[in-house]
Amino acid sequence: MQAINESLTAQADAPAAVAKSQEKITYENNKLHKRLCRQVGQAIGDFNMIEDGDKVMVCLSGGKDSYALLDILMTLRERAPIHFDIVAVNLDQKQPNFPADVLPAYLEKIGIPYHIENQDTYSIVKRLIPEGKTTCSLCSRLRRGILYRVADELGANKIALGHHRDDILETFFLNMFFGGKIKGMPAKLQSDDGKHIVIRPMAYVKEADTERYAQVKNFPIIPCDLCGSQENLQRKQIKNLMREWDKKYPGRVENIFSSLSTVVPSHLMDKNLFNFTDLQISGEANPDGDIAFDEEPCATPASGVIQLHLDQDD
Numbered sequence: 001m002q003a004i005n006e007s008l009t010a011q012a013d014a015p016a017a018v019a020k021s022q023e024k025i026t027y028e029n030n031k032l033h034k035r036l037c038r039q040v041g042q043a044i045g046d047f048n049m050i051e052d053g054d055k056v057m058v059c060l061s062g063g064k065d066s067y068a069l070l071d072i073l074m075t076l077r078e079r080a081p082i083h084f085d086i087v088a089v090n091l092d093q094k095q096p097n098f099p100a101d102v103l104p105a106y107l108e109k110i111g112i113p114y115h116i117e118n119q120d121t122y123s124i125v126k127r128l129i130p131e132g133k134t135t136c137s138l139c140s141r142l143r144r145g146i147l148y149r150v151a152d153e154l155g156a157n158k159i160a161l162g163h164h165r166d167d168i169l170e171t172f173f174l175n176m177f178f179g180g181k182i183k184g185m186p187a188k189l190q191s192d193d194g195k196h197i198v199i200r201p202m203a204y205v206k207e208a209d210t211e212r213y214a215q216v217k218n219f220p221i222i223p224c225d226l227c228g229s230q231e232n233l234q235r236k237q238i239k240n241l242m243r244e245w246d247k248k249y250p251g252r253v254e255n256i257f258s259s260l261s262t263v264v265p266s267h268l269m270d271k272n273l274f275n276f277t278d279l280q281i282s283g284e285a286n287p288d289g290d291i292a293f294d295e296e297p298c299a300t301p302a303s304g305v306i307q308l309h310l311d312q313d314d
């Protein structure tokens with residue numbers, strides 16, 4: 001009898017438990033949306049990415065990151081004290097099985113002006129690059145040139161790309177490990193043709209957040225391996241390394257990212273960034289000088305700090 005009662009009570013509680021868990025999911029999703037808006041707004045502000053009267057061309061590949069970028073920029077535009085226009089652009093590179101109707105249908109649904117540029121760069125790349133060699137470098141060069149031209153034709157002065165924090169860090173490590181350079185991926189730069197400003201408003205956003213946001217919003221993702229290009233193994237290695245750090249040493253990846261905006265040229269070795277040649281004695285002590293990473297003196301429970309006795313033998 002008691003078992004039957006317990007079972008009836010559990011059944012009565014089930015809808016309440018479902019409602020509670022649904023509430024929690026909605027709360028977490030709202031938090032994620034707020035975080036993305038805050039981080040994108042922060043990056044836009046920090047780098048003065050978008051100004052009054054701008055026309056921003058958002059490059060949409062069909063991947064999670066560019067969908068998230070467009071979505072968040074549309075939200076921020078509604079709240080912004082300035083006026084700017086957005087136009088979404090997709091370059092259909094004529095890769096086999098590219099579902100050409102997916103993006104237009106999505107863009108119609110959300111009511112944003114858009115342009116689909118049809119250019120068969122796939123055939124060009126296949127013709128020029130021998131089988132088995134990596135095609136990405138020529139492919140992206142061609143794509144870049146086309147997108148700059150399209151931006152001109154659409155009257156867009158800003159070109160927004162969906163790269164996020166993890167892309168920036170991966171590029172930074174790739175350049176350091178394999179290129180011998182301290183160089184990341186800029187949040188804002190002038191385009192090669194000198195006619196546009198390229199911006200990366202997702203610069204502060206974690207990839208894991210764009211992944212989750214894409215699920216929450218149910219974006220119609222187009223797979224990114226249609227061209228048949230092999231995955232860049234070096235990038236994959238770095239990605240795995242960062243994932244492992246994130247798991248084993250929470251906060252490390254965040255610290256590395258924040259170090260990109262806290263560079264001390266006098267403590268590196270680039271003679272173009274700091275004039276070591278003409279460095280002279282100034283005669284003035286700098287209390288905040290070169291002590292940041294000195295060992296901390298040992299603390300004692302009573303007095304706080306043990307004095308160093310330089311005359312002791314040990």
Ligand code: SF4
Nearest residue numbers: 135136139140227229
């Ligand atoms: S993965 Fe394919 S589409 Fe993307 S840049 Fe490389 S070759 Fe081009």
